[in-house]
Amino acid sequence: MNFSAGPAALPVSALERAREELLDFAGSGMSVMEQSHRGKVYEAVHFEAMALVKKHLAVPDDYEILFLQGGATMMFATLPMNLLPKGSVADYVVCGAWGEKAVAEARAAASLGVGDVNVAATTAVDGAYRRVARREELALSERAAYVHVTSNETIHGLQLASPYDGEPFPEVPGVPLVCDMSSDILGRRVDVRRFGLVYAGAQKNIGPSGVTIVVVRKDLVERGRRDLPQIFQLRAHAETSSLLNTPPTFGIYLVRNTLAWFEAEGGIDAIEARNRAKADTLYEAIDASGGFYTCPVERSSRSVMNVVFRLPKPDLEAAFLKEAEGERMIGLKGHRALGGIRASLYNAVEPAWVAALASFMKDFAKSKG
Amino acid sequence: MNFSAGPAALPVSALERAREELLDFAGSGMSVMEQSHRGKVYEAVHFEAMALVKKHLAVPDDYEILFLQGGATMMFATLPMNLLPKGSVADYVVCGAWGEKAVAEARAAASLGVGDVNVAATTAVDGAYRRVARREELALSERAAYVHVTSNETIHGLQLASPYDGEPFPEVPGVPLVCDMSSDILGRRVDVRRFGLVYAGAQKNIGPSGVTIVVVRKDLVERGRRDLPQIFQLRAHAETSSLLNTPPTFGIYLVRNTLAWFEAEGGIDAIEARNRAKADTLYEAIDASGGFYTCPVERSSRSVMNVVFRLPKPDLEAAFLKEAEGERMIGLKGHRALGGIRASLYNAVEPAWVAALASFMKDFAKSKG
Numbered sequence: 001m002n003f004s005a006g007p008a009a010l011p012v013s014a015l016e017r018a019r020e021e022l023l024d025f026a027g028s029g030m031s032v033m034e035q036s037h038r039g040k041v042y043e044a045v046h047f048e049a050m051a052l053v054k055k056h057l058a059v060p061d062d063y064e065i066l067f068l069q070g071g072a073t074m075m076f077a078t079l080p081m082n083l084l085p086k087g088s089v090a091d092y093v094v095c096g097a098w099g100e101k102a103v104a105e106a107r108a109a110a111s112l113g114v115g116d117v118n119v120a121a122t123t124a125v126d127g128a129y130r131r132v133a134r135r136e137e138l139a140l141s142e143r144a145a146y147v148h149v150t151s152n153e154t155i156h157g158l159q160l161a162s163p164y165d166g167e168p169f170p171e172v173p174g175v176p177l178v179c180d181m182s183s184d185i186l187g188r189r190v191d192v193r194r195f196g197l198v199y200a201g202a203q204k205n206i207g208p209s210g211v212t213i214v215v216v217r218k219d220l221v222e223r224g225r226r227d228l229p230q231i232f233q234l235r236a237h238a239e240t241s242s243l244l245n246t247p248p249t250f251g252i253y254l255v256r257n258t259l260a261w262f263e264a265e266g267g268i269d270a271i272e273a274r275n276r277a278k279a280d281t282l283y284e285a286i287d288a289s290g291g292f293y294t295c296p297v298e299r300s301s302r303s304v305m306n307v308v309f310r311l312p313k314p315d316l317e318a319a320f321l322k323e324a325e326g327e328r329m330i331g332l333k334g335h336r337a338l339g340g341i342r343a344s345l346y347n348a349v350e351p352a353w354v355a356a357l358a359s360f361m362k363d364f365a366k367s368k369g
Numbered sequence: 370m371n372f373s374a375g376p377a378a379l380p381v382s383a384l385e386r387a388r389e390e391l392l393d394f395a396g397s398g399m400s401v402m403e404q405s406h407r408g409k410v411y412e413a414v415h416f417e418a419m420a421l422v423k424k425h426l427a428v429p430d431d432y433e434i435l436f437l438q439g440g441a442t443m444m445f446a447t448l449p450m451n452l453l454p455k456g457s458v459a460d461y462v463v464c465g466a467w468g469e470k471a472v473a474e475a476r477a478a479a480s481l482g483v484g485d486v487n488v489a490a491t492t493a494v495d496g497a498y499r500r501v502a503r504r505e506e507l508a509l510s511e512r513a514a515y516v517h518v519t520s521n522e523t524i525h526g527l528q529l530a531s532p533y534d535g536e537p538f539p540e541v542p543g544v545p546l547v548c549d550m551s552s553d554i555l556g557r558r559v560d561v562r563r564f565g566l567v568y569a570g571a572q573k574n575i576g577p578s579g580v581t582i583v584v585v586r587k588d589l590v591e592r593g594r595r596d597l598p599q600i601f602q603l604r605a606h607a608e609t610s611s612l613l614n615t616p617p618t619f620g621i622y623l624v625r626n627t628l629a630w631f632e633a634e635g636g637i638d639a640i641e642a643r644n645r646a647k648a649d650t651l652y653e654a655i656d657a658s659g660g661f662y663t664c665p666v667e668r669s670s671r672s673v674m675n676v677v678f679r680l681p682k683p684d685l686e687a688a689f690l691k692e693a694e695g696e697r698m699i700g701l702k703g704h705r706a707l708g709g710i711r712a713s714l715y716n717a718v719e720p721a722w723v724a725a726l727a728s729f730m731k732d733f734a735k736s737k738g
Contacts, residue, residue: 004405007618015392015400022388023381029697031384033577033623036373036700069438069579070600073614077598104599111596112481203615208402210438210579210617227480229446230473231439245442246572248579248617249376254402328398331405 001353004331005154005306006183007203009348013264014257033250037243045253046243052259053206056268057185059192059215066214066234067242067252071201072098072182075212076105077112078232079148079178079197082224084115088145090178091120093170095132095160095301096153097337102180106148115145129156131298134167146176146196152184154204155335157308157342158301159184163276164283166300169194176220184305185213186262187347188272196220204305205347206262207255210248262347271347278345278354279304285358292365296340310340317341320364327360329353370722373700374523374675375552376572378717382633383626402619406612414622415612421628422575425637426554428561428584435583435603436611436621440570441467441551444581445474446481447601448517448547448566451593453484457514459547460489462539464501464529464670465522466706471549475517484514498525500667503536515545515565521553523573524704526677526711527670528553532645533652535669538563545589553674554582555631556716557641565589573674574716575631576624579617631716640716647714647723648673654727661734665709679709686710689733696729698722 002009025032028041035042050065059065068074084090084106092103099122106117118141121133140147147170152159161168170177176196185200192198197216203209214234221238230236236244265271283302286293286309295302295309311317317340324332334340343357371378394401397410404411419434428434437443453459453475461472468491475486487510490502509516516539521528530537539546545565554569561567566585572578583603590607599605605613634640652671655662655678664671664678680686686709693701703709712726 002399002403004403004408007403007406007411007615009403010400012392019388019391022391023384028699030371030699031379034371034373034376034378037376037578038705039373039700042376069440069443069617071438071614073600074438077600106598108596108598111594112598201615208617208619209406209615210620225480227477229475229477229481231442231446245440246376246570246578248438248577248620250577250619250623251579251617254619330397330399331408336407 001329001356002331003329003343003345003349003353003357005335005342005344006346007209008344008346010208010254011258011261011348014254014261017257018254032253035249037246037249042249045256046247049252049256049259052256052263053213056259056262057192057215062218063192064216064218064221064238066216066237067247068212068214068237069210069248071209071212072180072199073101073105075180075199075214076102077109079199080106080109080114081112081228081232082234083220084145085225086113086115088115089118089141090115091118091138091140091144091147093120093133093138093147093149094122094124095158096129096150096156098153098155098180098182099150102148102150118144120147128296129153129158130296131301132158132160132167135170138170140172144172144175146178147172148178148180150180152181152303152305154183154306154344155338157295157297157303157306159303159305162300162302163304164299164302176217186268186271187275187305189268202251202255207258208251211251211255274351275304275345275347278349278351279307281354281358282307282343282345285361289361289365290369292369293361305345307343307345308334308340314339316368319368323364324360327356329357329360370698370725371700372698372712372714372718372722372726374704374711374713375715376578377713377715379577379623380627380630380717383623383630386626387623401622404618406615406618411618414625415616418621418625418628421625421632422582425628425631426561426584431587432561433585433587433590433607435585435606436616437581437583437606438579438617440578440581441549441568442470442474444549444568444583445471446478448568449475449478449483450481450597450601451603452589453514454594455482455484457484458487458510459484459515459517460487460507460509460513461517462489462502462507463491463493464527465498465519465525467522467524467549468519471517471519487513489516497665498522498527499665500670501527501529501536504539507539509541513541513544515547516541517547517549519549521550521672521674523552523675523713524707526664526666526672526675528672528674531669531671532673533668533671545586555637555640556644556674558637571620571624576627577620580620580624643720644673644714644716647718647720648676650723650727651676651712651714654730658730658734659738661738662730674714676712676714677703677709683708685737688737692733693729696725698726698729
C-alpha cells in the first residue's frame with residue numbers, strides 16, 4: 001500500500017502490461033525502449049499517449065499537447081523564458097512550497113532576459129500555509145503576461161477549487177491563467193479552456209518520473225520568444241510533435257499504459273468520484289478522532305490528493321509511521337520540511353488501501369489516545 | 370537484430386532483470402518506478418548507477434557525475450549558459466550534424482547572456498562530412514573558455530581518435546576540452562582526465578532515452594554562472610547528487626542494469642575489443658565488395674559505432690533494406706538527411722548479428738552486383 005507523494009503508485013495493470021511487453025513489443029521482437037523514436041512502432045505509442053491525454057483531459061483543438069523533460073522544475077524556468085518578455089510582468093499566487101519554488105526560479109530567470117514576477121498573493125503566515133488564496137486577496141498587475149497558480153500543493157495538502165466548498169480558480173479577463181497541475185492533473189474534471197497553459201510532471205497521476213505534460217493554447221505558443229535555443233522554445237516542441245530530439249520513449253509508453261487503465265476505470269468522472277471518496281474516508285477519520293488527529297488545513301482548502309495531518313506528539317507520529325509500515329503501508333511520512341503524516345491518494349491508490357489506513361488510524365488512536 | 374542509431378538495442382539481461390523486478394523491486398512489493406526518489410530503496414539504485422559509471426569510465430575523484438534530463442540537445446544550451454560567460458569565447462570543432470547542432474544551440478544561447486562561439490574547424494565540403502578535423506587545422510581562440518568536440522558523429526559515421534589510425538582528441542594546454550560523447554561513451558577506453566566535461570544521452574550505449582550523463586571536473590562546476598535558475602546550474606545538480614528535483618528514476622535504474630551487464634561482459638577492455646571486431650567485420654565486408662558497397666568516410670575517421678555505406682543505386686539500397694528486414698535486421702536505413710545504409714554497432718549489438726549482416730551483404734552483392 002503505497003501512499004508516496006511521488007513518484008507514486010502506478011496501476012498494476014499498466015505495470016503488468018509493461019512486463020508482458022518488455023522484451024517484445026507489438027511483435028517487434030524488441031522492447032519499446034529499443035525502438036527508434038523516428039520509427040513507426042514507437043510513433044504509434046507516442047501519438048496514442050497524446051490522443052489519450054487529449055481525450056481524457058478534454059483538450060480543445062486550439063491547444064497543443066507537449067511531452068517534455070525536466071519536470072515542473074524545468075517549466076518553472078522555461079515558462080517565463082517563453083512567455084514573460086523583458087518589460088512585462090507575471091502574477092504568481094503562492095499557497096505553498098511549490099508556488100514558492102515557481103517564483104524563485106522565475107525570478108532567477110531574470111538573468112536570461114525575462115520580465116518581472118509579482119507575487120499577487122501569498123497565504124503564508126509565520127511560514128505555514130493553511131489555506132489557498134481567495135480571489136479578492138489577489139493584488140493583480142495591470143496587463144500581466146499571465147497569472148500563475150499551483151492547483152495542488154503536495155507538501156502542504158492544499159488544493160485550489162477544493163471540493164470541500166473551496167475557492168474556485170482565479171479568472172482574470174484577457175490574462176492567460178497558467179497552472180502547475182503536477183499533483184492533481186486528471187484527478188478531477190477541469191475545463192482546460194479556463195487555462196492558457198497547464199503543465200505537470202507525470203509522476204503523480206499519469207506515469208513515471210521523467211515525462212512532463214504541457215497543454216498550451218496555440219496563440220501562446222506563437223507568442224513565445226524566438227531567440228532562445230530550440231530546446232527551450234515551446235514552439236519548437238509543438239512544431240515537431242515533441243520529437244525535436246529523442247523523447248523519453250519508455251516513460252511516454254508508460255503514460256499510454258496508465259491512461260489506458262484510466263479509460264478502463266471509467267474515465268475522469270469515475271476517477272474523480274473515487275478520489276473524492278478516498279479523501280472523504282481519511283478526513284472523516286481525522287475529524288471523528290476527537291482531536292487525536294488534526295489537519296492543519298482549513299476545510300475549504302483541503303486537498304483530495306494529499307491528506308496532511310498531525311498527531312498530538314512527534315513520538316506518537318514516529319510510532320504511527322512504524323506501525324503503519326508493519327501493516328505494509330508506506331510513504332506516509334510528511335515532507336521533511338514539515339514533519340507529521342501525509343497520505344497521498346493519487347489515482348492509482350486503491351480505495352481498499354485507504355479503508356485499511358482509516359481503520360488503522362482508528363485502532364491506533366484507540367490504543368494510544 | 371536491432372541496428373538502430375538510437376534509442377538502440379539494450380542487453381537482454383538488463384531487460385530481463387527489469388521484467389523480473391518490474392512489479393516487485395527488492396522485496397518492496399512495488400516497482401522501482403513507484404518508489405519515492407527520497408527513499409532508501411531508490412537511493413540505493415541511484416548511487417549504484419553512479420558508482421558503476423565512476424568505475425567503468427574510470428572517473429577521478431575530482432570529477433562530479435550527474436544524471437540530468439533533456440539529452441545532449443539540452444546540454445547544447447546549458448553548457449554555454451554555465452561555462453561561456455558574456456565576453457568570452459568557446460571553440461567548437463564541427464565534423465558532422467551533431468557538431469553543427471551544438472554550435473547552433475550555443476549561438477542561440479547568446480540571447481541568454483552567453484559569450485561567443487568560434488567554429489575552430491569544420492570539415493564540411495559541399496555539405497558532406499567525410500573526415501574529422503586534424504589538430505593542425507584548428508583555428509583556436511586565445512584563452513577560449515573551452516574547446517568543444519563531438520567524439521562520434523552518429524549520422525555521418527565519423528569518430529575522433531578512430532582506431533583505424535585516427536586523429537587523436539585535440540589537446541589545448543590550459544583550456545578544458547568538452548566532449549559530446551553521446552554515441553560512443555563506454556564503447557572504448559578514454560582517459561577522462563583529458564576532458565573538462567563529458568556528456569552523453571544514455572540511449573546508445575548505457576540505457577534508455579531520458580537520462581543524460583554528465584562527467585565534469587569540480588573546478589568547472591564551481592566556475593559556472595550563479596545567476597541562473599537552479600535547474601540549469603550544474604552546481605545545483607552536483608550539490609544535490611542529481612536529486613535537485615525528481616530524477617527519471619526508472620531510466621537511471623536501467624542504466625544500473627545495463628552497466629551491470631557491461632561489468633559481467635568483462636568491462637571496458639572486453640567491450641572495446643568486441644566493438645572493434647564488430648566494426649572490422651563490416652568494414653571488411655565493404656572493402657572486399659569490389660566497389661559494390663562504398664563507405665564515404667575516410668579510413669582514418671571511420672567510426673566503430675556507426676558504419677555508413679552506400680550501394681551503387683538508390684533502388685538497390687531500397688531493395689537491400691527490404692531484404693534485410695526480411696532477415697529480421699532492422700534499423701539499417703541511413704539518416705533521412707543522407708540516405709544510404711547505416712549499421713549502428715553499439716555495445717549491446719551482438720557480434721552474431723554483425724556476422725549475419727556481413728554474410729547477408731556478401732550474398733546480396735553476389736546476387737545483385
